[in-house]
Amino acid sequence: MPVVRTAVLLAAFPAGQPLNLHGNAPWYVSYFFSPTHGQTAYWLKQTDNDMLFTGEVFDWALSDDPAPDLSKRRATLDRVIRAMENDRGIDFSPFDVVVVVLGVRDGYPTDGGSAQATSRHRRHHGIVTRTGDRFDFLAHELGHTLGLPHSFGDPAFKDSGEDYGGYAHPYCVMSAMAYGGIGGPYFPATPRDGRPEYSGLGPSLNATTARGRGWIHADTYDLAAAGGPAEFTLRSRHWLGRAPRLAPQAVEVLAADGTNYVIEYREDADWDQGQASPALIVAQGRGSTGDAHYPDTFATTFLALRRLPITFGSWNSVYNGPGFGMEVIGRSANDHTLTIRLRPGKAHPVAIAFTDRTTTSREEEIGTGTTTWVPGEKLCVRGTWEYRELAREQQAVVEAGYPPGGVPVTVTWRVDGRRLTGTSGQLSLRKRVQVANPRLDPQEASRTVVVSYEIEVLPAGARLRLTNRPEDETYQLDVAATVSTSFGTAGDRTWIEFNGREYRYPQEFYDTRDACIRTYVEIGHRFAKSKVLLPPDLWRRIGEERAERVRQLTDVLARLHTVGDTAAYRRVADELGALVHDADVALTVVPLDEVAEVLIPDGPIPPPGHEVLPWHGGPPTPTGRPPTGPADPELRE
Known part of the structure; x- marks a missing residue:
């Protein structure tokens, strides 16, 4: 020694x-x-x-x-x-x-x-x-x-006494005391002996320099010889030292042009507590800015950090370097190891699997009758029609998981923000429900609904079954899942709609109504001067089965706004509010020449300067004033 x-x-x-x-x-x-x-x-x-x-x-x-x-x-x-x-x-x-x-x-x-x-x-x-x-x-x-030379990082970083990029490795002691402005050492709340000399502990020496000096063992991945992906297990830098029977503490990627890249795994322990979380660190050795500045010293340049747990599906869940890609595929907390997959070319993020479907398990006819509408009373509906009153028990099945499988997966479920426990049970929720009525008018009420649930563990995730009570009418549930493995996590959500009660008319009724609405939409497309927008987040709750009808109604509203038909606008807005289960839905009117795209569910946000008004106050306008013009109950062209 x-x-x-x-x-x-x-x-x-x-x-x-x-x-x-x-x-x-x-x-x-x-x-x-x-x-x-x-x-x-x-x-x-x-x-x-x-x-x-x-x-x-x-x-x-x-x-x-x-x-x-x-x-x-x-x-x-x-x-x-x-x-x-x-x-x-x-x-x-x-x-x-x-x-x-x-x-x-x-x-x-x-x-x-x-x-x-x-x-x-x-x-x-x-x-x-x-x-x-x-x-x-x-x-x-x-x-x-x-x-040992200084370690390098972001070439845009400049510290006094060093070239651009010097002192810029966020997690290497040879970048003290700048660390590129981020990262760095650990500051205990109570330093040893109460002395400031015991503040700023660590971080470790970068793996590129340690590998070059022979102080750690590393596996090698030769891009020129690689026939495809290869898996490597890395041991945390803090856990023990060089040990032939244990996993190495780095992987060296060799490129055909002679450059090399070193990947290391560090847990936030020992001298790396300041790191705040386990992480993968990728750096370049030969051919890097550090190597150019300090040749033949195993100098390094920091390239990237990937913190754990990764977020599945996100851009930073993988790393794509010059000619190779890296993804995390496993982790062992007991062994202090992380398993990665390297491949020539690029690695692509893997998102969690998340699906839902709702089916009717039981439907019962509990009454019949007729309803008469006079012309102009309701959009595109007139005459006398027969109906059947139906009560439905429905079941929603939501599945969430990690598609590649092969690793233990935990799924946590929440319904309307309440975490589900055990494998089965019931939830009592206070909800705004849509009350079914033969005139198809929007009617809401506040009621306590009861939902039964069952959770089934799957090989790579979990399945949630939700069942309604028919007497609870129609309402929506916010269902969220968090999928977790030892090395990553991600969440997703959906809105489940239960239709417990319905007044159902013959198919001809709906065909006639929809044909009439399409006519108004076609007319509106020829001369409407505005677009009526819903809040972007609302689209995610609508679902594909209602999205087209919602688009049609917003187009009709745009036409009515153009002609200034306040009364008709109010009736159509009522119907739209019932369709999206939001009686107070805020609608925004934007002139067509300022609209780039309005039908993407997650965006964009309506441009500033256009006042958002609730529908029940009449058709909104950019100035906030109601339109002027004739109120035509027949929606004349």
Whole structure:
């Protein structure tokens, strides 16, 4: 095991002011050389016990200089070394590294960092730090004593003293103390010994440099030789060290042009607690900006981070690099491992499977009768028609899962925001229901409905069965599922509609009505000057079976807005409100020349400057004023 002999010189410069020095030689011995929590412990972990920092701490020397110049680190190193040699007779020849810890008052200007130092008998790697400096700062400088270069990241990032991209790896100690402005070390709420020197713990050394120095084992994926996808299991960087019987701690991807990429897995533990969650880190070695700046040093450039759990179906659930794609396919918390699949080309996100269907399990006729409508009383309906009054028991089946399978899957269900427990049960919900009536008028009431549920576990997900009571009339349920595996999660939702009661007319009734509506739509398309929009989120609740009729009614409303038929507009808006189960649905009128697309369920949001008014106040207008013109109960052209 190579031993790095280190001399730590404690040098106080009060500059004529009272100075309270925290910590004596024994404390600094622990801070620098403890194999469990000090700087030695950190680098033993990063090098898998290959590099041992050991040495000696020389207790405080006091300078009586009233205005010491500590603005140049090399001069400061030489000054303190000379004083220790002259005043204490210290021979620095056994030491590879000399660290000067400055005791100065807060705000006193000093220059900290690495520089060459010279004693009477040899040269040393020198470091200047001061009391209170963070742990990662000193760990970074000690890394330089091992010949480690700065790590790179986003080329747009610029920190003083380094080229573009330098210090920009968010999760590598060789980017201290910038980390590209993000990521970085761990700050415990109560640092060890209450000292600021134990803040800023970690993060680890990047895997590209560690791989190049032989401090971790890695599998290899050669893109030129790969015949297709391959799976690799990675062990968290914090868990143990090089162990032939365990999974390696990185995968090296080799490209045909000689560049290489290193993928590592880190859990948020040990020196990587500041990471906040388990993550995959992808970096480039050969051919990277870091390699160009520090050739032949195994320098790296950070490319991407993928946090766990991933969100299935999202863009950041996979990584696509130059010529290869990566996806997560498994995780073992007990073994501290993650399994990934690499492939030439691109990896595509895998979304959860989510389907629903509603069927009628029992239908009963409970009455008959007739209804008469006079012309103009209801849109496109007139005359006397016979009806059947029906009561229905319906069942909705919703399935959710992780399509690839092969891993344990947990599904959590919620109905109207209430989490379902157990494998079966009942829910009592207070709902706004649509009350069936033979005149097909929109009628709402607030009632308590009862829904029965059963949950069945499937090999790659779960199935939810919901059953209504016919007497509960017509209402909608918001059904949401969260699908979780050990490495990912995602959710989806749907709206289930139960039609417990209905007054059903002969098919001719609906055919006649719909043909009439299509006529008005065709007429409106020729000269309507506006579009009537529903709230975008409402489209998701409508469902495909009603979407076309909703579009037709909004087109009719656009025509009525154009001709200024307030009374007819109100009647059609009533029918639309009943159809979408929202008596207070807000409609927005937008001039046609400002409408790009209005029928996509999730968007777009209506443009600003157009007032949104409830339908029951009459047809909305861009100015908020009701239209003027004749009120024609026959909807004359």
